[in-house]
Amino acid sequence: MNISILGLGFVGLTTGLGFAKKGFNTFGFDINEDRLNKLKNHIIPFHEPHLKEVLGETLGKSFFLDVNFSEAIQKSDAVFLCVGTPEKEDGSADLRYLLDGIEQILKINTDKFQVLITKSTVPPSTVSNEVIPFVKEKLQKNPGRNIGFASNPEFLREGYCWEDFIQPDRVVIGVEDEKSKEILDKIYQPFGAPIHYVNYNTAEFIKYLSNTLLSTMISYANEMSMVAGAIGNIETQKAFHILHEDKRWFGQPAGMKSYVFPGCGYGGYCLPKDTAALISISEKNGFIPPILKANLKINHDIKPFLVQQIAEKAALESSIGILGLSFKPDSDDVRITPPKEVIELLIQKGYKNIFAYDPIANEEFKNHYPDIDITYLNSLEEITSKSDHLVLLTGWKEFKDRKDIFASKNIFDFRYAL
Template structure:
């Protein structure tokens, strides 16, 4: 039996994925509203397959509990999937992890050995230098009374179910074999390579992955700016030709999508994880210049978009923003470039901004309460504006290019030829 703490994108997928594999899973979250929705069979965000899987497993293999004691008593392994947002200085906020550990350990009765698995993304050395001492201060000897491992998650939003069920690799960070073995046995049926490594190595592998993706995007974005400043360069064609290099072949085709220009990366992972690794490196006396550049270019992209629009559109005119989610097929608006870009336009005095997104309007409105208008469909937005700014590469904008292209288009996702 397994308990999953934190039922967001990662935790809910993990809980349902293990239920699908035949485990009995308890799910626990402190967000009452989220729990109520889930217990009624509704998921609080958009993610393909999860609604069906929730309704298939709810109250059969997957039980959502109010009482953490019941879950802990009956589980051998407890996955922590709580958030690790950025603090002001860019470091990872570990408060949710510590709070969850405090609640879990309050339910553990020695000598019942339980293994804690940190699935949340935390900077290298956090499990060994912060979490282990924290647990030991609560009166548990790690490796003796309680097992401690980490198991970074690599799923992509929009593909959470497919990525969780068919991972490329499983990484388990361990300090002692017994706990690592527990976690490895849970993943046996996934039939993928399992790497048991040190705690720091497992944490590092996750950041290696996310900061590479962020750097690829910033590389492509910086190149697009160089090309724009030089002029008369077909940026989309240039990247398409770049992708024809034989050395890309065999690389998952999705990898090339990160080497493609846009208006900056966003979402819950790349910005915060890149900032956290920069912060962690600085704390350890190393200044990571390339990653600092990755973040700087990401900010520059958003400023470029604002200045580019401002250079070509007068303040009185109406501007249509197409796309609010940080990427297509998602309603996640956390750290979305659209927020900074709209903010920038508002600061420059643009008051007539109308935004449309196929999926993320409500989420965006609730999270940011910006003084702009929203349009419930593309057609009505197009009826009101002369200029459109594409900030998310939704298929809908590609399918409706004929009507969109009648306007003055700022295609910052390079979707059109």
């Protein structure tokens, strides 16, 4: 297996050295002559532990920096693009370096099948809507090339590049053809980590899912320090350290992961009112907290967004079966429960045949919301047989365990539970 790497920054150099360490013939290229010369002289051009030793071990043996570009590309089964994707003035990702790199590769003549792997971080849909059309257009002039595509986002952290790359927690590969998948499988099997094969867009999305969560958490924490500052007499640092002692951070049942998962919104007695109350006291003290306000708005907007999906598929005369009425599983609390708003929106849209079944919260819901005109049913079997469409709104274990009962029905799984 021969691999070429374009771009020898934090990601590309680590990737190249990682593959070389695993015994693959790896050819590294960079348009920055100074960077390349430093590397040829065993100098790592940035601070990153371990890379110098690995470079010393592999240079000239399995990692090569002086192979002719055409020869390397002609020999390569896989070409990894690890170039920069900086921000443009309008906020979009600048794909110039990526497309320039691809253009250089396509100028080389070879009929060998090779995979072009986008390892640089690129927004979801880039491989499908930018890279593949670009390659197709260029190949009109050079139709002999036999190219596959993949997206392989990188999750390493600066300062820990080597550890993160050589012992990844997971490998994500967006690939949509078998030949490319086989090559990537051979490259990544030696790393012994779970390998997730997904389509191109999903692979690209996972990288942004990760980075935007991190950036949102940081901005959230900073916003809260501003809320604390506005209210006054709050020991912010201490408060955050105590927050970190919450056992939900440490993988307990219903741990933090369950909060970083999509659904149909939060409800219950605490989160909605407490979010609203903190916004209110902060505003009274002169600071408008934008993330908290957006947080409440999203909790509202998710319901019409989901109901629209039902409206697009289910005729108004059809019967709709609501699975779950409590605000979360293992509770019969129906205060500010998302199913209430979803049902009201369905009624507003004109749906008349609405059934509902909750393992324990039917009575509570009926008592709390006597004006909501729906029919309560007593079992999963009954609601399945009476409904044309099912809408899962509470992630009860019963629904997951007994999903074979409604396997033949169209289901809107708005807790992503099945």
